[in-house]
Amino acid sequence: MSSEDRRLDVLRAIVEDYVLTREPVGSRVLVERHGLGVSPATIRNDMAALEEGGYIAQPHTSAGRVPTDKGYRLFVDRLSAVKALSTPEKRAISDFLENAVDLDDVVDRSVRLLAQLTQQVAVVQYPSLRQSAMRHLELVPVGERRLLVVIITDTGRVEQRTLDLAGPLSEDLIAQMRTRLNAVATGRRLAQLVGALAAVPAAFCPADRPLVQAVIDIIEETLAQESEERVVLAGTANLARGGGMDFTHTLSPVLEALEEQVVLMRLLTEMAEDSVAVSVRIGHETHHEGLLETSFVTTGYGADGDSLARIGSIGPTRMDYPGTIAAVRAVARYLSRILAA
Structure with missing residues (x-):
């Protein structure tokens, strides 16, 4: 074994012990x-070399060492194995997510x-309409002078808008509009729809x-209004619990x-550009100054192999990286499977 490999083993042992004991x-x-x-x-010499290289540091007057960000x-870049989830854990994820009733419920359950x-702390980036494709457009008469326009995306998102009419509509016209608009819209990314609908x-x-154009205008206005990115958080209470987090003073x-939200969206957008499946x-x-003691682990999720948005975990730099990566990857995989169904 080379000295470099041995020092990596020493670093790995220091990281694992520090994550476990917080000492x-x-x-x-x-x-x-x-x-x-x-x-x-030899271990003391390796620790000295790791400290000189900036990989570990001595906190205050302690005789021990702790890992640095570097x-x-x-450690993360050299991970050879990710902790596998147990069969009961996988079954629990599947059962919990598959009972969701709609996209909002899926996102809430996932986070x-x-x-x-x-x-x-868990974070799920909500799949925006501009990232989705149209699955179906439904037109439903409501009384004699109102028309309900229902937009359904491939992520399971449903948006409804109501159009006031000058007079009653024939079933034939509604059926013709439904057929033609679906023929143009189905399967298209929402960003591509404006030109196709014209x-x-x-x-x-x-x-x-004029009525057809009014329906199209409602579709385009809905997409413009609902294109704003947003994220959903859960587990912020974990920050204050003594067992898992290290933010006592910060x-x-x-x-x-x-x-x-703008800070989280920027990070998620940047991490989406990384060339790895799971970004850390x-x-x-x-x-970001407020996040200097945190680490983010995120991966993409979506239907049919397309990444529509990201899901991830936020914790202290002293986190269980193999376990966190495994959990993030597993929930994203099940989330993608449900959206593709």
């Missing part, structure tokens, strides 16, 4: 708990479930075109940062 890790502890196969003197980053699994009125007689800045941002990599 700085000394060379004697490493010798006693881990079969590293080298002498205590050390956690190397609460992930917070429970990780005992950290040609639809010409297929109708001049007397009906809780307020973390909470304030989490309340700023550690400490200063969040580029």
